[in-house]
Amino acid sequence: MELKVINEQGLEASKLQASDLLFGRDYNEALIHQIVVAYQANARSGNRAQKDREQVKHTTKKPWRQKGTGRARAGMSSSPLWRGGGRIFPNSPDENFSQKLNKKMYRAGMASILSQLAREDRLAVVDSLAVDAPKTKLFAQKIKGMGYESVLVITDNLDENVFLASRNLPNVLVLEVNEADPVSLVRFPKVLMTKSAVAKFEEILG
Numbered sequence: 001m002e003l004k005v006i007n008e009q010g011l012e013a014s015k016l017q018a019s020d021l022l023f024g025r026d027y028n029e030a031l032i033h034q035i036v037v038a039y040q041a042n043a044r045s046g047n048r049a050q051k052d053r054e055q056v057k058h059t060t061k062k063p064w065r066q067k068g069t070g071r072a073r074a075g076m077s078s079s080p081l082w083r084g085g086g087r088i089f090p091n092s093p094d095e096n097f098s099q100k101l102n103k104k105m106y107r108a109g110m111a112s113i114l115s116q117l118a119r120e121d122r123l124a125v126v127d128s129l130a131v132d133a134p135k136t137k138l139f140a141q142k143i144k145g146m147g148y149e150s151v152l153v154i155t156d157n158l159d160e161n162v163f164l165a166s167r168n169l170p171n172v173l174v175l176e177v178n179e180a181d182p183v184s185l186v187r188f189p190k191v192l193m194t195k196s197a198v199a200k201f202e203e204i205l206g
Contacts, residue, residue, distance in 0.1 A: 003118060003198065005125045010147035016125050016195065019202045023123075025115040028108070032116075035109035036182050038099040049093040053078045053086030107205045113185045114201070123191045125198055129155060134164035143172060152188035154180050156196035177201055 001023040002015040058078035066073055080088045117123040131138045143151060150171035158176045166174045173184060177200040185191060
């Protein structure tokens with residue numbers, strides 16, 4: 001599989017021969033959906049909590065007498081049937097939302113995403129990416145000069161100047177290869193990788 005290598009002006013400079021196992025895999029929508037959902041589920045903290053009728057702070061006094069009022073029988077205002085009452089099956093703060101995902105499935109799903117990005121011409125490669133100083137303006141000019149407005153940048157080793165210069169750009173995310181996740185790959189319209197990042201991907205996922 002050949003990947004497009006661009007220069008600092010965003011023009012195609014050459015081609016990079018990449019692994020077909022990683023960038024030439026068939027599109028598997030069901031698998032990609034599964035790994036994206038699993039990644040988002042595993043990121044949930046599970047700290048939501050609700051109260052049952054015992055934990056709700058209400059008076060335990062009977063609201064009205066049992067008979068003779070013409071109203072339904074009621075024992076206390078903390079009943080789950082009442083507004084402001086407790087929940088019948090409340091969510092507990094230690095709820096576990098994690099989903100098991102095999103390594104083989106995750107690697108195949110990531111390869112399927114990268115292959116589809118290459119087919120849709122949303123993936124490009126650059127020799128290296130660096131700025132002289134940790135200035136957002138410098139990095140924004142470099143990205144804009146390549147023709148990108150919203151882009152995910154993946155490098156082998158994250159340069160400190162690039163990291164500091166990219167933090168304030170809302171539509172730009174810079175990650176190392178081992179930090180790349182399926183949600184970011186799917187979310188951004190364009191992905192820019194360094195040559196060393198492509199080699200690292202082939203080493204990890206190939």
